[in-house]
Amino acid sequence: xxxxxxxxxxxxxxxxxxxxxxxxxxxxxxxxxxxxxxxxxxxxxxxxxxxxxxxxxxxxxxxxxxxxxxxxxxxxxxxxxxxxxxxxxxxxxxxxxxxxxxxxxxxxxxxxxxxxxxxxxxxxxxxxxxxxxxxxxxxxxxxxxxxxxxxxxxxxxxxxxxxxxxxxxxxxxxxxxxxxxxxxxxxxxxxxxxxxxxxxxxxxxxxxxxxxxxxxxxxxxxxxxxxxxxxxxxxxxxxxxxxxxxxxxxxxxxxxxxxxxxxxxxxxxxxxxxxxxxxxxxxxx
Amino acid sequence: xxxxxxxxxxxxxxxxxxxxxxxxxxxxxxxxxxxxxxxxxxxxxxxxxxxxxxxxxxxxxxxxxxxxxxxxxxxxxxxxxxxxxxxxxxxxxxxxxxxxxxxxxxxxxxxxxxxxxxxxxxxxxxxxxxxxxxxxxxxxxxxxxxxxxxxxxxxxxxxxxxxxxxxxxxxxxxxxxxxxxxxxxxxxxxxxxxxxxxxxxxxxxxxxxxxxxxxxxxxxxxxxxxxxxxxxxxxxxxxxxxxxxxxxxxxxxxxxxxxxxxxxxxxxxxxxxxxxxxxxxxxxxxxxxxxxxxxxxxxxxxxxxxxxxxxxxxxxxxxxxxxxxxxxxxxxxxxxxxxxxxxxxxxxxxxxxxxxxxxxxxxxxxxxxxx
Numbered sequence: 001x002x003x004x005x006x007x008x009x010x011x012x013x014x015x016x017x018x019x020x021x022x023x024x025x026x027x028x029x030x031x032x033x034x035x036x037x038x039x040x041x042x043x044x045x046x047x048x049x050x051x052x053x054x055x056x057x058x059x060x061x062x063x064x065x066x067x068x069x070x071x072x073x074x075x076x077x078x079x080x081x082x083x084x085x086x087x088x089x090x091x092x093x094x095x096x097x098x099x100x101x102x103x104x105x106x107x108x109x110x111x112x113x114x115x116x117x118x119x120x121x122x123x124x125x126x127x128x129x130x131x132x133x134x135x136x137x138x139x140x141x142x143x144x145x146x147x148x149x150x151x152x153x154x155x156x157x158x159x160x161x162x163x164x165x166x167x168x169x170x171x172x173x174x175x176x177x178x179x180x181x182x183x184x185x186x187x188x189x190x191x192x193x194x195x196x197x198x199x200x201x202x203x204x205x206x207x208x209x210x211x212x213x214x215x216x217x218x219x220x221x222x223x224x225x226x227x228x229x230x231x232x233x234x235x236x237x238x239x240x241x242x243x244x245x246x247x248x249x250x251x252x253x254x255x256x257x258x259x260x261x262x263x264x265x266x267x268x269x270x271x272x273x274x275x276x277x278x279x280x281x282x283x284x285x
Numbered sequence: 286x287x288x289x290x291x292x293x294x295x296x297x298x299x300x301x302x303x304x305x306x307x308x309x310x311x312x313x314x315x316x317x318x319x320x321x322x323x324x325x326x327x328x329x330x331x332x333x334x335x336x337x338x339x340x341x342x343x344x345x346x347x348x349x350x351x352x353x354x355x356x357x358x359x360x361x362x363x364x365x366x367x368x369x370x371x372x373x374x375x376x377x378x379x380x381x382x383x384x385x386x387x388x389x390x391x392x393x394x395x396x397x398x399x400x401x402x403x404x405x406x407x408x409x410x411x412x413x414x415x416x417x418x419x420x421x422x423x424x425x426x427x428x429x430x431x432x433x434x435x436x437x438x439x440x441x442x443x444x445x446x447x448x449x450x451x452x453x454x455x456x457x458x459x460x461x462x463x464x465x466x467x468x469x470x471x472x473x474x475x476x477x478x479x480x481x482x483x484x485x486x487x488x489x490x491x492x493x494x495x496x497x498x499x500x501x502x503x504x505x506x507x508x509x510x511x512x513x514x515x516x517x518x519x520x521x522x523x524x525x526x527x528x529x530x531x532x533x534x535x536x537x538x539x540x541x542x543x544x545x546x547x548x549x550x551x552x553x554x555x556x557x558x559x560x561x562x563x564x565x566x567x568x569x570x571x572x573x574x575x576x577x578x579x580x581x582x583x584x585x586x587x588x589x590x591x592x593x594x595x596x597x598x599x600x601x602x603x604x605x606x607x608x609x610x611x612x613x614x615x616x617x618x619x620x621x622x623x624x625x626x627x628x629x630x631x632x633x634x635x636x637x638x639x640x641x642x643x644x645x646x647x648x649x650x651x652x653x654x655x656x
Contacts, residue, residue, distance in 0.1 A: 177371035180338050181429075183358045184365050185436070186388040199375065 027260070033253035041249045056254035075229060076255055079237030084262065086223070086233055087216040089152040091209050094159035099205060102164050103193060106171035120164055123157045128221045131157070136225055146228045154222050159212040166211070170204030171197060206273040214263050234259040287311035288472055289335070289440060294344035296330045296496075304330040306496040308344070312474070312489075317466055319475045319487035323519075327496040328476045329368070332442050335474065336365050349439055364438035368445040368476075370425040372417040378428050379404075379413040385432045403431045406461050408454065423449045427458075434465060441466070441473040447482060459485045480520060492516050508575075510654060514644030517573050517637055523601060525573040526611045529641060532564045539564065541572055544608030547586055555633030559653040569641040576601070578635035579613035585628030593621045604629070 004012065033041055035052040060076045105117050135154065136145065144150030174197060182192045198205070220235040227236065238255055241248045267274065289312040296305040305327040312318050320328035333339040335346060337358035346354040353361045364385070372381045382400045391399075404410045407427040412420050417428070426449045433441055446462075447455045463486050466473050477483050483490045484504040492499040492507065492515075499519075500512040511517035518524045530541040530549075539556060541549040549572075553561060564570070581602075588604035588611060600615045604627060611629065621627065634650040646654040 175369055175371055177367040177369050178373060180336070180358070181365070181367060181371045181432070182373075184336055184361075184363060185385050186359045188357070188359055196373065 030253045030256050033249060034257045036250055038246075038248065038250050041253075056250040057258075059251055060254050060258065074237075074240050074251075075232075076234070076237055076240070076258075078230065079232055079234045080258060082227075082231055082237075083217055083233035083235070083259065085148055086151055086155060087213050089148065090155035090159045090216045091163075091213045093152055094156055094163045094212055095205070095209055097156070098160050098163035099167055099198075100193075102167035103171050103197060105164070106168045107176070117164070117168070120161050124161050128157070132221065132225050139226060145226055146231055148231065151223065151227060151231065154226060155216050155219065157222075158215050158219060162212045162215060163205075163208045166208035167201060167205055170201040174200050203273045206270055210266060210270050210274060213266065217259075217263050288314040288316075288349060289474075290345075290347050291331070291335075292345050292347075294331070294334065294346060295342045296327070296334060296339060297342045304496050305334070308498055310491060310498065310501060312472065314349075314472055315467075315470045316488050317463065317473045317475065317486055319477055319483035319490045320493060321477060321480060321483045321490050321519075322493035323478055326493045328493050329444060331493075332365075332444055332474060332476050335361075335440070336363055336442055337361050362439040363442055364433045364436040364440070365442040366430045366433035366444060366446045368448070370417075370422075370429040372425055372428055372432075374417055377414055377416055378409065378420065378424075381417065381428055382413075382432050382435055385436050389437065399435055400431075403435045406434070406465055407431045407458060423451065423454070426450065430458075430462070434462070439472070441471055443473060443475045445477055446475065448477075448479070455482070456485075462486065480522065492519060494519070510646070510649045511573075511637065512646055512654070514571060514573070514639040514646075517639065517646070521575060523576050523612050523614065525575055525637070526579065527571055527573045527639075528607050528609060530570055530572045532568045532570055534561065534565055541570075543572075547607040549586070549631060551633040551636075556648065556651040557653060560638075560648040560651060563647055563653065564638070570647065571639040571641050571644065573637035573639060574611075574631050574635055575637075576612045576614040578631065579611060580630045580632070581613060581615065581619075581627055582630040583628045585630035587626050588629050590621050590625045590627055591623055593619065593623070602627075 032048065034056055035054070036050050037053060037055065040047075040050045060074070063074055063077060105113055139145035139150050144153065178200070179192045179196050182196045183189065187195070217233075218235060219233070223231070223233050223236045227233075234255065238252060238259070241252045241255065289310075291308050291310040294305060294308040294310075295303070297303050308327075308331060310318075320331060322328045330339060334341050334354070337353070337356065341354045344354075345352055348361065348363075372378075373384065376384060379400060382403065383396050386396050386399065400413075401410065404413055407430055409424055409427050409431065412424055417425055420428075426446070430443065430446045433443060433446075447458060450458065459482065465471075475483070475486055487504065489501060489503055490507055491501040494515055500507060500516045502510075502512075507516060507520045511520060514527065518527060528543050530543050533540040533542065534553070537553045538550045539553055539561065541551075543549065556564070586606070588606040590602060590604045591610070592601065592603035594601045595618050598616075600617065600619050602613045602615065602619065602621060603610055604613070606629060613629070636651070637649050638647040639645065640647060648654055
């Protein structure tokens with residue numbers, strides 16, 4: 001353990017506080033906004049004194065947006081459900097495909113293995129718009145446009161390389177002889193993969209899955225182009241609050257709070273794995 | 286029919302590195318064999334091919350009459366102690382050892398009895414409840430050894446099983462492990478670069494260098510009748526003294542002319558007729574003398590001392606001799622100072638003669654080396 005002088009300790013405290021405020025303030029402010037009406041949000045100068053209201057949340061959950069001009073239906077809860085289906089579905093598929101692939105890339109050097117792994121990574125380099133136009137045409141022809149299956153498929157461009165490359169690193173960190181010791185005791189390679197490699201790489205897999213989930217959740221452009229209203233996730237759905245009669249800041253804020261809640265809850269729950277998983281030395285010899 | 290047979294086994298990594306070259310090895314049931322050599326000599330590659338973690342590039346391996354080189358490791362019936370220990374981090378030491386018996390369908394009381402027995406053998410009873418990450422490297426190594434020994438395998442492979450242990454414990458465990466293996470009639474192959482360990486544990490030692498088997502024989506034969514110059518200088522501590530020499534047969538004497546006009550001559554009767562005939566044909570040879578066979582005698586050939594080191598139980602004296610240096614081991618302290626001239630004599634029965642090119646042994650102690 002390091003020992004810090006009092007001055008160092010104070011400086012560390014100040015720096016940490018500044019960082020926490022910097023990152024937490026937007027969330028704090030959006031929570032405040034979600035509890036106000038459009039009038040109190042837009043007053044100048046802004047104030048933190050107001051009468052809290054849950055009308056924004058009520059409107060979103062009920063699916064009715066009442067503005068001073070007209071009232072219209074919004075599909076936000078439906079969007080939230082779509083986000084969950086798409087993100088969970090994509091991460092699940094990416095795990096099923098990516099983890100065994102990562103193991104293969106980590107353990108077996110076959111002809112072209114590095115090239116294949118790099119090609120998969122390169123999906124992350126290309127701007128999404130580059131592939132979207134041809135993809136839209138293909139998807140319409142084969143009937144995958146505007147389906148969950150089609151979207152989850154396209155989301156693999158985001159999730160699969162991420163999981164593959166992170167998890168591969170974890171498998172490579174496991175000393176191969178640990179697996180050999182298990183195999184020589186009379187177990188097949190598949191049993192070894194299941195009983196030794198998977199549990200040892202567990203924290204890494206959890207971290208990769210969480211990151212992939214967040215990336216999938218935050219995706220905007222694929223869903224904007226490929227999904228119609230009833231398949232849209234929250235990122236696209238939030239556009240509905242930009243109405244003819246003005247921007248509904250209160251409802252947007254409430255929608256944002258609702259949409260970050262699942263990822264935030266997941267991140268808090270899995271914090272231990274994340275820290276353990278994203279820092280090196282997950283497996284100590 | 287031998288128990289384990291390696292026939293013409295080759296290992297080539299990526300078409301470039303020829304790690305094991307045409308290795309033939311036959312091992313009987315109940316034998317303890319050591320693969321001895323310096324780092325990168327192919328001994329661990331050989332062991333891993335027997336275990337099934339490396340494919341065999343050419344040749345075949347059979348165990349108990351069954352060809353095993355194409356079987357997966359799980360089907361070969363071998364147990365192994367790994368150089369890197371390779372314990373399962375989430376399991377306790379006890380569970381790590383007991384885990385090796387999982388496939389054997391023993392009652393849990395039997396498992397417990399055997400774990401405690403083998404834990405006692407390698408002195409790890411007090412850490413059975415701890416986790417691998419919280420014990421020392423030496424303890425992890427003993428756990429790894431215990432995990433291999435506890436299994437009822439057809440063949441036990443031990444890769445540097447005691448490299449991390451302190452000397453006293455190593456000496457103690459060598460005796461116990463050897464007894465354990467012999468008592469149960471197990472067959473074991475040990476990989477080591479430590480010749481003391483090989484000598485203490487093994488019935489026969491396979492000396493390897495640069496992927497080739499140099500000699501496969503008992504520890505005693507390796508020391509007394511090395512097959513070539515490599516084995517001669519590799520086995521034995523301190524190493525054998527070697528000098529290039531020219532032979533000349535004159536009257537009833539055999540002369541060896543060394544550098545700096547040093548000549549050693551022996552009675553012709555000290556060498557068998559076959560040796561004399563062989564020496565008559567090729568006169569360029571390399572002679573080798575073990576340090577403990579170098580006698581100090583004031584009537585001998587002169588040599589100039591440059592090191593006199595008392596090691597607590599023996600003295601090593603190094604002296605300039607015949608254009609090189611010669612090391613002598615004596616069993617008492619000697620009052621020799623640096624620069625002092627001593628006399629050296631060598632008996633014909635202590636002389637090892639090798640071909641100067643290729644290094645194959647010609648004779649040991651006056652008798653022709655049989656091949």
